[in-house]
Amino acid sequence: METLMILLIGVLVSVATYLVLSRNVIRVILGTAVLSHAVHLLILTIGEVKKGEAPLLGNQTADGPYTDALPQALILTAIVISFAVTAFVLVLAFRAYKTNGTDDLEKLRGDEYD
C-alpha cells in the first residue's frame, strides 16, 4: 500500500513541478496546490498507514493499537496553512493582473530598477 501511495505521490509531485515551471500564473498556483496535496499524503504515508484504529481513545469499536496521531496533527495544520497561502497567492495573482494587465510570468519580470 505504502509503495503504491508513494508512486502516486511521485506522479503528483511531477505534475506539480511541471505546473510550477509554466508561464501562466494560475497554472503555477495550481501547481503549488497539487504540491501541498502530495506533501500531505507523503507525511501520512511515511507515518505508516493501516497499522491501527483511528486515534480516538476509548472508542467502543477498538482499544488500540492506534494509527500515529502526530502526522495527522501536522497535516491538519498544514492543510489550513496551505489554504491560507493559496488564497493569498491567488489574490496576489489577480491583483498583479489588474495592475500589469498580464498573467504571463515572463512578462512580469520587472525592470532593472524595481
Added chain:
Amino acid sequence: MTIHLAIILPLLMAALIPFIYKLFTKIKIGWLVLLVPVTVFILLARFIPLISSGETRTYTYEWMPSLGINFTTYLDGLSMIFGLLISGVGALVVLYSIFYLSTKEALHNFYCYLLLFMGAMLGVVFSDNLMVLYAFWELTSVSSFLLIAFWHHRRASKAGARKSMLITVSGGIAMLAGFIMLHAMTDSFSIREIIAEMPALTNESLFIPAMICVLLGAFTKSAQFPFHIWLPDAMEAPTPVSAYLHSATMVKAGIYVVARLTPVFAYDLTWFWTVTIVGLITLFWGSFNAVKQTDLKALLAFSTVSQLGLIMSLFGMGSLAFHVDIDASTIIYTQAAFAALFHLMNHSTFKGALFMMVGIIDHEAGTRDIRRLGGLMTIMPATFTIAVIGSMSMAGLPPFNGFLSKEMFLTSALKVAEFDIFTLSSATALVPVIAWVASVFTFIYCMIIIFKTFFGTTEKLPQDRHIHEAPIGMLISPFVLVFFVIAIFFFPNVLAKYILAPAMLSVYPGLASMTDMTPHVYAWHGFNTELWMTIGVVVFGFVLYATLSKWRNIYNTIPAQFTLNNAFNRVLAEGENVSSFITKLYMTGSLRHYSLYMYGFLILVVGSYFAFSDTFRFSMENNAEIHVYEVLLVLVMAVAAVAMLFAKSCVTATVLNGVVGFGISLFFVIFRAPDLALTQLIVESVTTVLFLLCFTYLPTWKPEKTSHRQKMTNATISILVGLLVVAVSLSVLYFNEFKTISSFFENAYELAGGKNIVNTILGDFRAFDTMLEVVVLCIAGIGVYTMIKFRTKKGDDRHEN
C-alpha cells in the same frame, strides 16, 4: 553597580532625547545633555583614590551565563584613564557644541548619537568580557557613522561616513574573529582570565592569527597606516564630533585594545614588530601628509593619525619589557608604555583644544582653508592663544605637556635602538631616526597652523561677514583644555601618581611594582641626546618651514592613481561592478528560472548522493494490504493530475485539482484519520469556490506559448523531481532506526484530558504551533483584505514602495 550606571546613563539618555527634546524650546537641550558626562565624570573621579592605590573593582551582571558572556565591568587604572577622558572631554565637547551648533540643526539627533557614542565608548573601556566589548565597539562605529553623516544632505558627509563605517566595521569583524580564537585557546571571554592563562599558550597555532585579527581591529579603529584614509574624510562631521570622536576618544579605542591586550600577546616578538613598525610608519606618513594639507581640519586629521601612530609605536616598544628580566636597569623598557599613556592624555588635551580652535575659526571666519586665512591674531586674540599653546605642545616644545611626553618618546626610541639581545640592532637603530624625521614634520605643520592662520594678510578672508572673537561660551572648553596643557607640564607627577601609575599595572600585570614602573617626570634632565634631538627638530623645522615652497613639489611625485584613497575607491567600485555583473547573470527576474535553479540544485545534490552511495534501500515486506478500490482511487487521482497538464481551460484544471483533493480526503478516511478527512473535504470545497471566484477577474486561459525545447526541459526536470521524491520516500520508509514517539501521545487522556489524540496535540501538546498558525492565518487574511481594498491609485503605483 556604579560602573554599570556610568555606561547605562548615556544610553538611557540617548533613548529619552527623541521624546523630551520638544520640551526644550526656550533653552538648548545641550544643557540637559551636559549633565550626563559631568555626572559620569564625578562618579568615576570618586574612584581615583581607590584606583591610585593599585586596587581594582569588578562588578558582574550575569547576562548569558550559558555562553560565558557576562556583562562584567572592570575598573582599573587603564579603564580609569579612558573613562575620565571620555567623560571629561565629553563634558567639554557638549558645552562647546551648545554654542557651536545653532538651534536650527537637528539637535536632538546630534545629542542622541553623541550620547549613544559616549555610552558605547564607556562600555568598550569598562567591559571585561570580550564579546560585550565587541558589541560596544561596533556601536561606537555605528554612532560615529551617524555623527559623520550628521549633515546628511552633503555628499561628502555621506561618503566620509560610509568610508569610515566600511573600514572600521571590517576591522571590527576581524577583531571578533580574533576574540573567538582567543576563546578557543583559553575557553574564556574574560580579559583577566585570558591574561592569566596566556603565557602558557604562546605556542598555540592560533596565537599569531588571533594577534593579527585583533590588531586589524585596533589598527582600523585607530586609523593606522594603511587604514588611516577614513579619518581625514571623517572630518566632514561637525567640529565638536571631530574633537571628541576623531581625536580624543574613539580613535583611541584601538590603542586601548592594544594596551589592554599587551599582556596577552607581548610574549611573542611579532607583537613588538607589528605594533612598533605600523605605529612608526603611521607616525611618519601622517606627519608628512599633514604638511601638504590646505584645510585646517584635514591637517589636524593627519596630525591625529600621526600622533596615534606615535602612541601605538610606544606601546609596541613597551612590549619589549616582557622579553627582559626586570631589574633596576631594564625597568626603563616599561617607560615606553608610560610615555604612551602620558602622551595619550596630553594628546587629548592639546588636540581637543586645537580642534575647538579650528571650529571657532570656521564658525567666525567662514572658512578653514589656510590659503584664504591670515592675520587673525589681532582679531581673535583668545583663539590665537589657544592655537599657540596647542600647537607648541603638539610640536613638543616647553613649557607644555607635549614636551614631556615627546622627550620620553625619544628616550624610549633611543632605548629600543640599544636593544640588541636579538641581534637586530641595525633594524632597531632606525627607530629614533624615523621618530626624529616625523618630529620635524610635526614641527612644520604646527608652524603652518600658527603662521598661516594668524599672521599675514586678511585680504583673502571672506569679506561678507564681520569677523570677531568667538563668544565666551565657545572659548570656555578650549581654555580648560589648554589650562591642562600647561598645568600638566608643571605638575606632571601628580598625574603620574594618581592616574598613570595604576594604568601601568594593567599593562604590565605582575611584572613589577607600581612605584618602580612610574618614573619621576622631569622637565629638565640636562643636555642629553633627547634634548639635542629636540633642538635639532626646531632648527630643521624652521629651515624647512621657511623653504616650504621650494620642496613642496615632492608631494606631487606620487601620481593620483597610486594613492591609497584611489586604491580604496577602485576596490569598492570594482567590487560593485563585479557583483552586479554576477548577480545579473542569474537573477533574470523569471520565476521559471528561479524554480529551475532550485529544482536543479535539489536533483544535483540529493540525486548525486543517491547515485554515489548505497542509501537507496527498498522493501515491500511491511507494506499494508491493498484493496481494489484503493488501486482504483489511486488511478483516478493520477489520471486527474496528469489531465491537469492538458486542461484547456482553467475551470477544468481547477475541477481536476478538486478531484485530487477529494481523493486525498477519501484516503484520509481509509487511513483512519477522520479529523483530516473532514478538514480536507471542507477546505477543498472552499478552495474550489475561491479559485472559481478569482477566475471571474482573470483572463481566459490562453495556450502556453512556450517553445518545444523549454517544454522538454520542464518535463525532464519534473520527472526527475518526481523520481527523486519516490526514491527518498521509499528509503525513508525502509529506514526504521528511530523509535516512534506516537506512543507518548496515547496518554492524551491522562495528560490533556481529551480522547481525540489529534485534537489534544493541536490544543494542548503542541498548542504553541497552533497558536502561531492561527496568527499566520490571520496575517494571510489581512494580506488578502489589504491587497483588495487598499491599493495605490492608478498612475502613481510605480513610485510607491
Added chain:
Amino acid sequence: MRINDVILRTVVRFVVFIILTLAIYLFFAGHYSPGGGFIGGLVIASAFVLLYVTFDIEKVKKGIPVDFKKVAALGVFLAVGTGFGSVLFGVDFLTQAAKKFHIPLLGEKELGTVMLFELGVALTVVGVVMTIIVSIAEGDGD
C-alpha cells in the same frame, strides 16, 4: 452574482442551519471524537460560503451584519490570550487547565481553557475564510 434558482435557495435555507448545528456539534465534540476548533470553524465558514454562493452578497450582508475581520482578530486574541492567561497563574505559557462540571441534560462534562483556545482557533478560521471570500467577491472596485 445573481442566481435565480428557487429550489437551490429553498434548500439552502434549511441546509445552512443543519450545517451550523453540525458545526457546533463538531466544535464541542472535538475533545473526544473527530472535530475541534479547525473543523468547527471551517464548517461554519462553509455554511456562510454556501449562503454567499446562493444569495446576493448584499442580502447576506444584511442578514449577517458581522465584520469578519473583527471576528478573526477576536479569535487570535482569544488564542494568544489563553496562552498569556496561564502565565498569569504562574504556569508555563499555554498550559491548559480543565475542570469537570455537571451540566443538566448533558451530564458530566469537562470545561477547560482548552475550550477557549479552540474557540479562538474556530473564530479565526471563520473570520479569515470569510474575509478572504467576501473581499474577493466584492473586490472588483475598478
